[in-house]
Amino acid sequence: DVKVTQSSRYLVKRTGEKVFLECVQDMDHENMFWYRQDPGLGLRLIYFSYDVKMKEKGDIPEGYSVSREKKERFSLILESASTNQTSMYLCAGGTAGFGELFFGEGSRLTVL
Amino acid sequence: AQSVAQPEDQVNVAEGNPLTVKCTYSVSGNPYLFWYVQYPNRGLQFLLKYITGDNLVKGSYGFEAEFNKSQTSFHLKKPSYLVSDSALYFCAVCYRDDKIIFGKGTRLHILP
Numbered sequence: 001d002v003k004v005t006q007s008s009r010y011l012v013k014r015t016g017e018k019v020f021l022e023c024v025q026d027m028d029h030e031n032m033f034w035y036r037q038d039p040g041l042g043l044r045l046i047y048f049s050y051d052v053k054m055k056e057k058g059d060i061p062e063g064y065s066v067s068r069e070k071k072e073r074f075s076l077i078l079e080s081a082s083t084n085q086t087s088m089y090l091c092a093g094g095t096a097g098f099g100e101l102f103f104g105e106g107s108r109l110t111v112l
Numbered sequence: 113a114q115s116v117a118q119p120e121d122q123v124n125v126a127e128g129n130p131l132t133v134k135c136t137y138s139v140s141g142n143p144y145l146f147w148y149v150q151y152p153n154r155g156l157q158f159l160l161k162y163i164t165g166d167n168l169v170k171g172s173y174g175f176e177a178e179f180n181k182s183q184t185s186f187h188l189k190k191p192s193y194l195v196s197d198s199a200l201y202f203c204a205v206c207y208r209d210d211k212i213i214f215g216k217g218t219r220l221h222i223l224p
Contacts, residue, residue: 004155006155035214040121040216041216042202042214042215042216042217043156043202043214045212090155090156092155092156099161100146100148100158100161101146101148101156101158101212102158103148103155103156103157104155105153105154105155106153106154106155108153
C-alpha cells in the first residue's frame, strides 16, 4: 500500500518559534504537496514540489517555506510561528493529473 | 477564475436512504475530477475519479459519481448510506499539469 507519513500528529508551539513539519512518502512519484485545512475554507495549497530541490508557491505561501532535499521527503517550515497559523496541515504525494493524491494523516498545529 | 463549488456545507440523511452530494466546477479545458473523503482526525482518502470515457464512474465503498459536461457537474451518490459513511466529502478538479483545486467540503451526517 502506498503510504504518506507525517511525523507529528499534534504539535503545540509558541509564537515566534520555528516549526518543522516533516512528510515522507514511499512512492516513486516526483510530486509532493502541502495543504492547510481550516473549517469553512477547505484545503488551500501552500507549496508543492515536482522534483528534488524544486518548489513552487501555491495559493498561500506567505509565512511558510519548504525543503525537498530527497525525493521521498518534503518538509514544511514555519520560520516564526504566529497564532493565525494554527491549523491542520496535510501533506500529499502523487501525480494528480494522472491519478489520485495520497494524503498523510495530518498534523494539527496549535500556536499559542 | 478557476473554482469548485460544493453548495451544501452539511447534509443529513437517514441510514439506508440515497443522497446526492453536489459539486460543480468552473475551469478551462478538460479537467480531471475527483472525490475524496475525510473521516474525523484523519487525512483525505481517494474515493473515485473521472478522466475520460463513461460518464458514470464507480469507486470505493459503493460510491459512484456522474460527470455532466454541459452542466459542469460531478455529483457524488450512493444508493444506501451507512452511519459509518458520516464524514467530510471533498470534490476536487485537476485542470492543468497538476493544478488541483478542492471544494470547501460537504459534511455528511448519516442518522441511525
